[in-house]
Amino acid sequence: VAKINSNYQKLAAGYLFPEIGRRVAKFASENPNAKVIRLGIGDVVLPLPAPILKAFHDGVDEMGVVSSFKGYGPEQGYAFLREAIAEHFKSQGANVDSDEVFVSDGSKCDTGNIQEIFALDSTIAVTDPVYPVYVDTNVMAGRTGAADENGRYGKLVYMPATADNNFDPSLPTGHVDLIYLCSPNNPTGAVMSREALAKWVAYAKQEGAVILFDSAYEAFITEPGLVKSIYEIPGAREVSIEFRSFSKTAGFTGVRCAYTVVPK
């Protein structure tokens, strides 16, 4: 008899956001007059701005004429976009080539999918609290043990990032293979300092670990001198994959366009 992937049964309460959706839908149907303020998925509430609308309309028009019609695109994304992304990194002091950029349909998908290229017995470190996609995708793939009564999974290394340590997580005491870092952080909003990132890069080099650096919210950093890309840190190209998104600026959330950098 065909069997399901039993790792899914380890998921503590199902994936967080559908579970919130189910509870909100149940409450709303039982209380049709209640006004519900939704604090689950951060959705957008304002329409797309005019320049984005124009670009979309122009793109659709391109698809209607033989001379500019496009079929399947190149696997890594169109060159014009990858080159613009690489220039954007360079303007931030980060050395990224256009052929190191992989365009995708979102950072949620990218940060979930990236784990598949690593060994199933990899040791994973995550901050606590953490964006649940990093954890749940590894649970489903079988890289963790069962959840305990607090919803924490066996084999996962949790690094607390709370007000007590100024949201600056400590290095693991032992070896880990993969380290998820998110700056600006989802959910705390904290931005990692240059010194903290340099400490993580040094640890990754020493341990032969890979840092999975999620900077989807980098556009919100306005304070001069703060690090936007991990590739601003010397040596980071040897040990880091960076994830970025167009979703978090200009009301693009839900439209789905993001990119991942994998240095040669």
Next chain:
Amino acid sequence: VAKINSNYQKLAAGYLFPEIGRRVAKFASENPNAKVIRLGIGDVVLPLPAPILKAFHDGVDEMGVVSSFKGYGPEQGYAFLREAIAEHFKSQGANVDSDEVFVSDGSKCDTGNIQEIFALDSTIAVTDPVYPVYVDTNVMAGRTGAADENGRYGKLVYMPATADNNFDPSLPTGHVDLIYLCSPNNPTGAVMSREALAKWVAYAKQEGAVILFDSAYEAFITEPGLVKSIYEIPGAREVSIEFRSFSKTAGFTGVRCAYTVVPK
């Protein structure tokens, strides 16, 4: 030291289409005057028709106004689309409910991703020849052994579908858990008969197996009486998941919209 997923190293010659792309690019750069007829990925060459262009423009306009703007959509896809899909199945004599439909960005992704919900030690049967996505995704996940000198993988059950058996593959002699069937078939073009499908449904019920039925090309069936959906076969709802796509009609390829049916 972080290790890669060593299953990728089993891939016989890399995924077929990127490999064709690499060889074509190499030949074209060495022979800049040669006219190359590309027989790899079946890409589209004509622009989108007017009704689709209009629907895209209308959709973009919706995103520019507060009253009609949409953020994240529902996980399974918008109800209006799922309901239209369910009606389309019913018009073909197949019983599908709208809450059994999952809208996606393509049947390639769906047929590749579906295997993750099944156990890693599942036994897989595929026709030979076969659409390479079914095989390669299971290789990468670790459900096969190494490739032999003919590029066939250990543990996979191959079911020949050639002119010798009129492209009607025989049932496996032993037990399998998952069976990939494709009708109309990619690459042979053969359509499975009602009798052949009934035979497979009976086998799946007997063995507790699941049929993964790819009907992405169903719109090309014009001969009356041929089966378009496996759910036209009595009992198929208990043992089958069906994959369909908007890509193969109306020049939609590359635009990416498809759907999967998982009966309750």
